[in-house]
Amino acid sequence: MTSVSSxxxxxxxxxxxAEHQYASAKQxxxxxxxxxxxxxxxxxxxxxxxxxxxxxxxxxxxHTLDWKLGAVNTIVLLFSSFTMAAAISYVQKGxxxxxxxxxxxxxxxxxxxxxxxxxxxxxxxxxxxVPGKFSLVDPKCGVGVAREKCRTKVDQxxxxxxxxxxxxxxxVEATKLQAVISKPRWEMFxxxxxxxTGLHGLHVVAGAVLIFWVLLKTMKGTVGPAYFTPVExxxxxxxxVDLVWIYxxxxxxxxx
Amino acid sequence: xxxxxxxxxxxxHSEHDYLNHQKGIWSxxxxxxxxxxxxxxxxxxxxxxxxxxFFAMGIRLHLAKFGATPLLEPDTYNKFMxxxxxxxxxxxxxxxxxxFLGNFVLPIQLxxxxxxxxxxxxxxxxxxxxxxxxxxxxxxxxxxxxxxxxYTPYSTAKTGNGVILLVMGAFTMGFSSILTGLNFIVTTHKxxxxxxxxxxxxxxxxxxxxxxxxxxxxTPVLAITLLLLAAEKTLGVGIFDPDxxxxxxxxxxxxxxYSHPAVYIMILPAMGVISELVTAFSKKTIFxxxxxxxxxxxxxxxxxxxxxxxxxVSGQSTLxxxxxxxITMFVGVPTAIKLFNWISTMYRGTISxxxxxxxxxxxxxxxxxxxxxGVFLASTGIDIHFHDTxxxxxxxxxxxxxxxxxxxxGGIFYWFPKMFGRMSSDLGGxxxxxxxFSGFNVTFYPQFILGAMGMPRRYFDYLPEYTSLNQxxxxxxxxxxxxxxxxxxxIIHGILRGEKASDNPWGARTLEWQTSSPPPHxxxxxxxxxxxxxxxxx
Numbered sequence: 205m206t207s208v209s210s211x212x213x214x215x216x217x218x219x220x221x222a223e224h225q226y227a228s229a230k231q232x233x234x235x236x237x238x239x240x241x242x243x244x245x246x247x248x249x250x251x252x253x254x255x256x257x258x259x260x261x262x263x264x265x266x267h268t269l270d271w272k273l274g275a276v277n278t279i280v281l282l283f284s285s286f287t288m289a290a291a292i293s294y295v296q297k298g299x300x301x302x303x304x305x306x307x308x309x310x311x312x313x314x315x316x317x318x319x320x321x322x323x324x325x326x327x328x329x330x331x332x333x334v335p336g337k338f339s340l341v342d343p344k345c346g347v348g349v350a351r352e353k354c355r356t357k358v359d360q361x362x363x364x365x366x367x368x369x370x371x372x373x374x375x376v377e378a379t380k381l382q383a384v385i386s387k388p389r390w391e392m393f394x395x396x397x398x399x400x401t402g403l404h405g406l407h408v409v410a411g412a413v414l415i416f417w418v419l420l421k422t423m424k425g426t427v428g429p430a431y432f433t434p435v436e437x438x439x440x441x442x443x444x445v446d447l448v449w450i451y452x453x454x455x456x457x458x459x460x
Numbered sequence: 461x462x463x464x465x466x467x468x469x470x471x472x473h474s475e476h477d478y479l480n481h482q483k484g485i486w487s488x489x490x491x492x493x494x495x496x497x498x499x500x501x502x503x504x505x506x507x508x509x510x511x512x513x514f515f516a517m518g519i520r521l522h523l524a525k526f527g528a529t530p531l532l533e534p535d536t537y538n539k540f541m542x543x544x545x546x547x548x549x550x551x552x553x554x555x556x557x558x559x560f561l562g563n564f565v566l567p568i569q570l571x572x573x574x575x576x577x578x579x580x581x582x583x584x585x586x587x588x589x590x591x592x593x594x595x596x597x598x599x600x601x602x603x604x605x606x607x608x609x610x611y612t613p614y615s616t617a618k619t620g621n622g623v624i625l626l627v628m629g630a631f632t633m634g635f636s637s638i639l640t641g642l643n644f645i646v647t648t649h650k651x652x653x654x655x656x657x658x659x660x661x662x663x664x665x666x667x668x669x670x671x672x673x674x675x676x677x678x679t680p681v682l683a684i685t686l687l688l689l690a691a692e693k694t695l696g697v698g699i700f701d702p703d704x705x706x707x708x709x710x711x712x713x714x715x716x717x718y719s720h721p722a723v724y725i726m727i728l729p730a731m732g733v734i735s736e737l738v739t740a741f742s743k744k745t746i747f748x749x750x751x752x753x754x755x756x757x758x759x760x761x762x763x764x765x766x767x768x769x770x771x772x773v774s775g776q777s778t779l780x781x782x783x784x785x786x787i788t789m790f791v792g793v794p795t796a797i798k799l800f801n802w803i804s805t806m807y808r809g810t811i812s813x814x815x816x817x818x819x820x821x822x823x824x825x826x827x828x829x830x831x832x833x834g835v836f837l838a839s840t841g842i843d844i845h846f847h848d849t850x851x852x853x854x855x856x857x858x859x860x861x862x863x864x865x866x867x868x869x870g871g872i873f874y875w876f877p878k879m880f881g882r883m884s885s886d887l888g889g890x891x892x893x894x895x896x897f898s899g900f901n902v903t904f905y906p907q908f909i910l911g912a913m914g915m916p917r918r919y920f921d922y923l924p925e926y927t928s929l930n931q932x933x934x935x936x937x938x939x940x941x942x943x944x945x946x947x948x949x950x951i952i953h954g955i956l957r958g959e960k961a962s963d964n965p966w967g968a969r970t971l972e973w974q975t976s977s978p979p980p981h982x983x984x985x986x987x988x989x990x991x992x993x994x995x996x997x998x
Contacts, residue, residue, distance in 0.1 A: 217982065218573035218651065228576045228650040235642045239680040246684035246714060250699060253710065336696025336704060351703060389705030395697035399688065 213431040226433055233437040237444050240407075244448050247403070251396050251455060258392055264384045265393030266460035268333060268377070270324065274457035277320050278449065284313030285446045288415070292439045295422060298429045307419040310442070314412035321405055328394070330371045331381065332357025335395035358385050397456055404452060407445045414438045477881065481981040492578035493981065497585050498564030499879065502872075504589060505556050506948075512547035515540045517941055520903070522920070524934035525927060530920070537920035538605035542626075545608030550630050551592050553864050554722065557729035558675075559588070559640050561871045562668045564879060566644055568972040568979060569662045571653025571988045576646040584639035587632060595629025598622035607918060609715060612700040612708040616692045624690050631686045634679045637725075641675030644668050653971070655990035662970045662994040663752050667732025670756040674721045674728075674763060682718030685711065709774055716767035724763040726860060727827075728756055730867030731798055734820050737870050738802045739995045740968040741817035742809030746995040748801040755794035762791050772843045781840045788838035795831055799824060814966070815889025819870025822897045826862025830855060833908065848918070851911025854904045862900055869896070869947060876954060877961030881978040884954030892947035899939025906933045970994045 219225040255262045287309045294303035328334055337343040345354035358381050361367045368378060384390050418435045421427045427435050478495045488496055518540050522531040532540060567575050575581050598604055602622030606615045615623050648669050652661065689711070691697050698704025700711045739746045746752065768776055768784030776784075802824060811817065833855040837843050846852060873889045876882075906929040911917075915926045922930065964973040971994075975984050 216578075218576075218578070224650065228646050231649060232577060232580075232642055232646045235645060235676055236638075239638050239642075239676055242677060243680035243684045246681045247688075250688070250710065250714075253707075254699070254705075257707075258705065336698055336701075338695070389698075392698055392705045395699055395704075395706075398695075399691055399697055399699075403687070 222431065229433045229437065233440050237440060240441075240444055240448075244400075244403070247396075247400050248451070248455075251400065254392055254396065255459075258387070258389055260387050261384075261390050262393050263460040264380070264387060265333075265390065265397070266457060267380045268384055269397070269457045271457045273320055273324055274453050277317050278453050280313050280316050280320075281446045281449050284310045284317075285443055287313065288439045288442045291422075292432065292435050295427055295432045295435045296429055300422060300425070300428070303422050303435075304419065307415055307422060311412050311415050311419070314408050314415070317408055318405065321401065325398075327371075331361055331373060333381070333384065333394050335391050335398055339391050339394070352388070356385060400452055400456065404445070404448055407448070411438070411442045411445045414441065476980050477976065477978040478981045479881070479978050490582070492574070492582050494563050494567050494575045494578065494581060495879075495979065495983075497581050498560055498562075500585055501555060501560040501563060501588075504585075504592070505552055505560055508547055508551040508592065509556075512544055512552055513941065513944065515544035515547070517937060519544060520934040520937040523922070524931045526931070526934075532920065534920045535605060538607075538918075539603040541918060542604050542607050543599065546595065546604075546626060546630070548860075549608050549722075549726075550595070550633050553726045553860055554637060555588060555633075555640075556868050557733060557864065557871065558644070558668055558671055558725070559585075559636075561733065561868070561875065562644065562664075562671075562729060563640070565875060565972060566665055566668055567647060567651065568878075568975065568983050569665055569970050569994075570648065570651055571656055571971050571984065571990060572647060572651035573982045573984075574651075575643045576650055577643050580639055581643055584636045584643070587639070588636035591629045591632030591634075591636060593629075594632055595626050598625035598629070601625060609719070610686075610689060610711075611715075612689070612692070612711040613702060615689065616700055617703075621693065624693055627686045627689050631683055631690075634683050634686075637675050638679045641672035641679075644672040645676065648672075653988050653990055657990075659750070659753075660990055660993050663735035663746065663749070663756075664729075664732035664970075666753040667728045667735070667756050670760040671725050671728045673757075673760050674725050678718045678721040678725075678764070681714060682722070685714035685718065688714070709771070709776070712771050712774055713767070716770045717764075720767040720770065721760075721763040723856075723859075724759055726864050728759060730823065730864040731756065733867040733871040733874075734802060734823050735798075736968075736970065737816050737820035737874055738805050739997070740874070740966050741814060741820070742806045742811050743967065743997055744805055744809035744995075745993075745997045746801070747804035747807075748797070749993065749995070751797050752801050755797045758794040759791060762787065762794070766791060769838055769843075772840050773847050785838050785840045789835055792831065792835055799828065799831075813890075814873075815884075815886050815893055816870040816874035816966075818890060818893040818897075819866050819873065822893060823863060823866040823870065826858050826866060826897075826900065830858030830862055833858065845914075846911060848916055849911035850907040850915045850917055853917045854907035854911060857904045857907075862904075866896070869893070872951065874966070875972070876951070876958075877965050877977050878972055879978060880955050880958070881961055882954055882958030883961045883965065884958055885950050888946060888950030888953065892943045892950060895939050895943030895946060897943075899936045899941075899943055902936030903933050903940060904936070906930075906936075969996050 213222050215222040215225045219228065287306045291303050291306035291310065294300075294306055329338075332339050337345075339356050339358070340351075341355045341357055341360055345351075361371060361373060362378055362382060362385075367373075373381070384393075415438055418427065418438050421434060427433075478493055481493070482491070488500065491497065491500075518532065519537070522537060522540075563575070563581065567573070602620040602625070604619065604622045604626045606619055606623055610623060610627060648661065648665060688697070688699055692700050692706075696704070698706045700706045700708050702708060735746060735752055766784060766788045768780055769788045772781050772784075802820075833851070837846055837852065837855060869892070873884055876884045910926055910929050910933075913926065915922055961977045963975065963977050965977075966973070971988055971990070972979070974988065
């Protein structure tokens with residue numbers, strides 16, 4: 205990178221010059237991103253295995269997700285990737301005000317994403333399309349007894365129009381839920397849904413915190429045309445968070 | 461000759477070394493000097509080793525059945541076994557050589573002032589400590605009895621919630637391991653001294669580099685596995701729970717996809733240490749530098765393709781078993797390449813039998829037995845008989861203790877003068893070696909026989925015909941314990957009372973011996989210029 209000037213920025217003692225430090229830091233960030241991909245890779249392998257074991261369960265489960273909300277979140281994250289890339293460019297060019305705005309917009313996008321997720325999660329908790337024992341009316345029922353004999357929340361809601369009213373379950377959704385619980389092991393899909401989006405959501409929050417950290421650095425002027433490694437590193441991380449969602453969205457929302 | 465290019469300033473010898481560069485306990489706690497962080501790992505890992513060793517001695521004493529009443533309750537025995545395994549694997553052998561010796565040696569051997577990310581290095585130390593404390597807290601709240609492998613469905617459905625603490629502790633320590641590996645890879649690529657080309661870096665660095673690759677690629681998979689296990693236990697997501705449609709064997713696949721490469725995280729750095737010791741104490745250029753270097757990378761690569769050999773009887777297909785069996789045997793090839801190169805290095809060398817060299821020879825002897833019995837276990841037909849018997853226990857102790865711990869002890873005595881600027885007693889080192897080496901064989905050789913006779917592992921009790929061999933094994937464990945006590949006393953005595961060490965007491969050729977003992981804060985007064993390979997003897 206030619207834009208690094210070693211005159212303004214004091215590099216650390218064990219590096220030859222600022223460019224040497226920059227190249228090393230960047231290599232470190234890329235290696236860290238490899239570990240992120242491998243960690244999510246384990247989940248994707250698990251998804252693949254269970255999808256092939258229970259294709260109907262995954263199809264029915266996928267139908268109960270709101271693809272419109274998923275699409276909104278996809279657009280929000282894609283846009284945030286753009287503003288993040290723009291922020292890096294602004295920092296490199298020394299356009300401090302624009303960089304601050306771009307970073308703030310990126311954080312706002314992360315917040316929108318999480319708010320949308322909050323409503324999606326909230327509805328699933330309400331209607332009981334959640335993994336494991338929490339899908340049962342009485343969570344203690346599953347202990348020691350065959351689960352098939354326990355009553356699920358979904359079943360309870362489908363048989364009670366008042367509850368459907370209360371939790372805003374439309375007739376269309378009721379049909380979809382009916383299809384879901386008609387297959388055994390239907391909780392498996394929601395196990396993956398919550399673990400995959402949950403881990404991804406944690407990364408969105410972590411990314412937002414990191415972006416806030418570089419936002420502070422930008423405001424203080426500790427990053428700029430001479431030294432922008434943290435902004436670029438956080439940017440790379442944010443793109444990976446985005447990229448993981450690009451795969452999660454079709455696998456969970458559209459696969460059916 | 462790299463040696464002639466470095467100017468050492470003896471005038472600045474005692475005032476400006478890294479040990480007294482800054483003073484006080486706080487300067488150690490907040491240091492970002494890789495050498496000090498290395499020593500902090502030594503202290504931490506050493507303490508954990510004593511705790512893990514305590515549990516091991518308890519297990520052996522119980523199994524000797526000397527008294528009329530059993531020493532441990534069955535549940536207590538299971539907990540001892542779990543803590544021994546979890547502490548020794550996650551907290552001693554995995555961080556032992558890379559985080560302690562590697563941190564100290566790698567930057568100096570490359571001619572660097574520090575690792576690439578010194579603050580990250582310190583962070584990774586504290587993350588390790590936090591993980592160890594988290595794991596240890598399970599001893600207080602709810603002791604785990606699953607064994608260190610946390611196999612489902614027992615760990616998810618039957619046992620207490622302490623397993624969540626232990627698993628999250630291992631997760632946290634894995635994160636520390638990733639950060640150390642990341643640091644080493646970038647340091648090796650970016651911070652080599654002028655002239656230190658990739659075919660001039662010491663074999664210890666090649667070994668640590670290969671280890672780091674495994675740490676980066678395999679540990680995240682363990683991380684997600686342990687997270688899923690914790691999610692399974694707290695939320696009941698069902699991925700490993702057959703009641704909910706999950707598959708417990710998937711846990712084994714995930715777990716061994718990390719934990720088999722992790723075996724090479726444990727042994728590759730040890731092989732790096734042995735390469736250094738053999739050439740330094742044979743006063744001879746290493747035989748087959750490239751072969752040893754590339755075989756480290758080859759082992760790292762193959763290590764990802766052999767995890768299924770832990771699961772020959774777990775219900776995987778016969779075809780998968782055969783493929784895993786073949787690939788597993790292939791690991792023997794790069795391993796044997798190393799061994800034959802070390803022996804060829806010693807051939808017609810000027811060998812001096814100082815304590816570190818004795819440990820190196822002990823390593824070769826014990827590791828050969830451990831490695832060859834590994835080939836037995838890789839054969840599917842034989843493994844069906846040996847699986848879950850003491851044969852397996854003996855095999856991996858020959859590799860992990862006879863291999864890694866022997867190399868760790870040899871490495872400590874070898875780099876001791878560089879670390880502390882003093883010599884440890886060579887006699888003390890030799891006595892500890894004799895005790896550990898002989899005690900080790902007395903302890904674990906009978907376990908091969910016990911395993912072949914069919915004694916199952918992990919059980920707190922056994923049939924009467926196994927008694928005498930078990931008692932021999934227990935007596936051996938006392939010899940090992942005594943050997944480590946002698947080693948500890950030698951180390952402490954050396955730190956406090958040892959004679960002042962010269963800069964290069966062993967006459968070795970790698971860069972760390974070309975600077976003062978102990979090295980200055982920035983390792984070298986002038987950045988070294990490297991003009992030849994690392995083992996330029998004759």
